[in-house]
Amino acid sequence: MELNQLTIKEAQKGLAEKKFSSIELTKACLAQIKKHDKKINAFITVCEKEALEKAREADKIISHKQSLLLRNKPLLGIPIGVKDLYLTKGIRTTAGAKVLDDFVPQYDATVVERIKKAGAIIIGKTNLDAWAHGSSGENSDYGATRNPWNSDYVPGGSSSGSAAALAASMCLAATGTDTGGSIRLPASFCNLVGLKPTYGRVSRYGIVAMASSLDSIGHFSRRVFDAALILNVTAGNDSYDATTPPKEVPDYTKGIEKGVKGLKIGIPSEYFGKGLDERVKDVVEEAIKKMEELGARIVKISLPHTQYALAAYYIIQPSEVSSNLARYDGIRYGLPRERFADEAKRRMMLGTFALSAGYYEAYYLKAMKIRTLIKKDFDQVFSKVEVIMSPVSPNPPFKIGERINDPLKMYLSDVLTVTANLAGIPGLSIPAGFVNGLPVGIQFLGPQFSEELLFQVGDAYEQATDWQQRRPKL
């Protein structure tokens, strides 16, 4: 196995035992990028110089032994891709959009600060649908990203570059954002673990805002344990983000191997309706059987307002988008608004319409009320079961170009993921199988701040299967 194919846990062991250095690990990632990224287009900016410098620093710290220091730096020496929505001080940040083509931030996002403090090495800024508007990666102003499992197919979006980079072994983990499924969908399409934390669990400060009441800050990894390790670093109250509650952060890796005996898992009938691809259904039903074998109790449940979630989302999200993108005036930074591409314009206009006088009550207010009903559905279900299990996408990965000319069809990719964002609950997407050589994931949803439980459930499934060990032929 190549160094860049290791999990974080494995890499940390290797670094601590001096089997290899962070420089070697980082160079392996950079070499992989040089070899394959022209085709995959996972990165907008590669931070070769900075990464090697940080790797040298990491090796110095490791060589001076100090396991105490290693414990205070849980990501020491680990190369990580950062979605180009996260502000990185001194490193160009574009949000995947030409409006910010020459933007160099003067401060780090809180999450960037935290992962840097933990010793992580930022290997580059990953490609994404511009402004996080998209489900496939095809809306990037810097070219579409391709799925490393089959380059004719999309990797999913909007965190397309992060997912592709990790799947192609160009880094050991990558950060993302999930506003309507933008971590869980690419994770599902690229055979990765993707975490959407509870809204407010991780600070949004310094991350280009899409829809401020829906944006969740999460990440991709190869294993559930790695996902827990990263959340230990990123989670927690931030005085710069007033929507982060003062709730304490447990050690998410502790007790991760608890297992699922007696755990009640709810299967929502509305997520298995007519639009679900039969082959995806088969993969998910196999996974459900596996959970039963592991000792979980499967309970049929209902989330009755599921069919209204996408419509509510495509009012609330564009409305908040229209407000958040108003700041890009080209005066203080960035370039003029003429450079906005189609999808951004579509969403800004949709949102402006929904919020405008004469339409606010019929659209935005109505959507906010339906949001209440969707959240209530989850609250009621979580009084009966502990987690919910469902497909992530109604279909396997689709071909590049297949949906790009039909915005509404593209929006339908989100139909099973937007509910978690509307309710503010966490979701974990896990590799669960393949259809025609393309990955298919399953998601576990839990009540707010139940990430510990989700990691336990995900880890149990992961230990009993080997999907996550497969790698694409590049």
Place this chain on the structure above:
Amino acid sequence: MKTLKNKKINAKNAKLSVEEVKHVAALANIKLSPQEISKFQKQLSEILDYIEILNEVKTENVEPTSQVTGLENVFREEKTEKCLTQEEALSGAKDKYQGRFKTKAIFND
């Protein structure tokens, strides 16, 4: 899951008129070409048509949800902290004047 209704949208039964598209674009400070106006009219109308499904739900006595944290009145201590220097703050501006951002005139003298 509801499947997509394949209703034909034309200028006559479009949810959004050309005037409304122009109005909304102006509100959002977006310039549109004539081709873009008709393209977006069609696409936005299709989306708004799909959204009609929300009318099926009775919401008279339902409270709206604007945020899901339940937090209220989050304050911080009123003390001055480190902030960007003037140079840092101006570093991205294309038009500067004596250490300030330069913008278009608002009032025509």
